[in-house]
Amino acid sequence: MNMSQYLEMFLVEAKEHLQNLNDKVLALENNPDDKAIIDEIFRSAHTLKGMSATMGFDKVAELTHQMENVLHKVRAGERQVSSPLVDIFFKCLDTLDILISNIGDGGEGNLETSSLVTALQAAQEGHDRPLEATGISEGSKIDTGIPPEPVMSIEFNEYEKNIIRQSSEQGFFPWHLTVEIRPTCVMKSARAFMVFKNLEALGEVIKTNPSIEDIEDERFDPGFEIVLITKSLREEIIKAVNSIAEVDLPGIFSINIDNPPIPQEVKEKAKPANPQPAKTSPKEGVGGVAKHVPTIRVDIERLDLLINLVGELVINKTRLARIGHNKRLPDLNETIEQMDRISLDLQNLVMKVRMVPIEQVFNRFPRMVRDLARDMGKEVELIIEGKETELDRTVIDEIGDPLVHLLRNCLDHGVETKEQREVQGKPAQAKVRLAAKHEGNSVVIEVEDDGKGINTEVLMQKALEKGVITSAQAEAMEQEEVVNLIFAPGLSTAEKVTDISGRGVGLDAVRSKIESLSGSIFIETEKDRGTKFKINLPLTLAIIRALLVQVNQEAYAIPLGFIDETTIITPQDIRNVHEQEVILLRGNVLPLVRLHKPVGLSVPDYQPGQELFVVVVRKNNRQVGLVVDELIGQQEIVIKNLGHLLGGIPGLAGATILGDGRVSLILDITTLF
């Protein structure tokens, strides 16, 4: 049977299930006993298994099947959810993601998954075996740099179990030790030898991981596990190990072979340095099943076509209205009013259909923040607000990358390490807030942290060093302007370049992206209190409100997003400062640009007493007054592409068709002058 026609559907649904699984596993990490979450994970994994088995993607099916088995035990209360188990789940999800992407790229979805399958099988038996290399670089990368959690990965054979049982009866108790040799240590095997020597004075080492031979050959990093049988007390063991220099003992607990416990201290240590999505998602009651609203899937291109047609309708309606107005036909006007209402409803409806909750973008962040925080050894709680806020798909598609950048920035530069935070008297767990909400005709997205804030002195120093500003400019700068230097190209304040950010493609890229979406970005920062980025975005990029202006009989549209206000002046109001025309607007100096110039028209002389219209626009957070001949008025415009031949002209964001059928160009203020 040819399944290719179902492939597209499979991929879409598989991705959805993966996202759901990611969310739910995150939630599970924070609420390990929540039955509803476990059930949801089970259902998703089960569905995914069924789908992939039907499609013949055996690896996906096998992996999900093993996950399902473990989950089954968890559901039945036969085993508990532990931190290593959650890690195994996450790695499974990462691997599934790679497998499914591979299928999407035309592959068979055949990757090495055996180590994961083994880990899952072990987990079914109740052993949390920390994953060794999974063979999938992306999956295993997450753990680098973090000391492995002190969890027993040792399995005993019957013979060993017997020894332990027998010795227990004689008052010798088994202990599980995790020993780590510091990376700076030169003779690691010598230290390891000393560890064994000291321990053997207390009792008998019956098993190690890795094997004794490997330890002697220094094949361990950064440490190894030991099972010791001794009569000594916990403190004596700790003392014996700690008496050796350059050796740490991050974990010690007694072993109960017949009922492998999850040691209390490990549980505490493994307290997640990660977000708590519980706060972000509405609590689902026990047994609460997500509501199913009947929906259909529609090809996005069809929606684009629909909005184009609605755009046509709007344009032609405006033309009809003009005719009715010019020819003074009252009957026609009445009909047009009706049509106006209907087309407006239609337009709103189509826009709504294209609206998607920003959840789509936000969803991937809890996981990303969790992983990043772990990589950096920071504790971060990500608080997400307003993920149900709806935005047009055109904006959704574009906003992901800038937000990733801002969040990475927050975690890397904003949030301090645990130690630094404790010195500051702050809670060890930092808070990063990601919030979206509607404000009038736009959407506001805020990314806020309670970290160290932006050090304006360092920032200014860097800007001077890199030649972004001159020292004369630096002196004249106000605090607010200095903070905005962070958006200057070629400036990165990270003291060292890390994998996460500080690669020179800094916040200037974020700002230009947001401005290209007709949005704006502001920053507020306070030393040691945190930083807040505030992004304003239009709801849609397909139909926008714009002000039509006229210069030399040519009409141009300026998106309202750029405009702060309009005002009327006379030539007498204009002053010249350093060859630059300015006016005083409520006490502030406003530089003027005559629109004729950037659009390539000759600039006419001022007539005495002439009324000049000034459109105050914002460019890079600075106000500029655009002088135009006339203001035509505000209206909704449908943005049309300028096409292949005229793409990428600076200053132009596209074109629109006016009510009289003429084409008018839409100005892009950020690149106009």
Next chain:
Amino acid sequence: MEKSTGNSAELQIVAFHLGLTEYALPIDNVQEIIRLQTITRVPRAPLWVEGVINLRGTVVTVGNLHKRFSLPLIQVTEDSRIIIVKLAETNAGILVDDASDVIRISQGAVESSPDITGNIDKEYITGVVKIDNRILILLEPQKLLATGG
């Protein structure tokens, strides 16, 4: 209209004037010929671009071949037309002084005879067609409306 493809020996071309010289484009590349309408000038566009027009709701770029070929500019008249040319990526218009007729020629009638094409860049030209006492310069549509220039 008869199919022009399928019979490799035959070719239909649309003839038009730029000044006194006659040019032609293969009919397969011509979507339609429209009357002149308001052209919106596009600042900072390449020099040979006259502007953009509204073709039933689509914004279409219009080029001026007088400018592209550095020919003397001519006043637009009642006869001026815009030929909408189908290109691989997009449609684009060219402003012409008139579009006279569609001519059926045989493939063999196209000669490569560059000496009479004056100062027009040779990459724009497919060849020269002589029929009766008319001489038409057959243009290469893809090159003609490529960016640059």
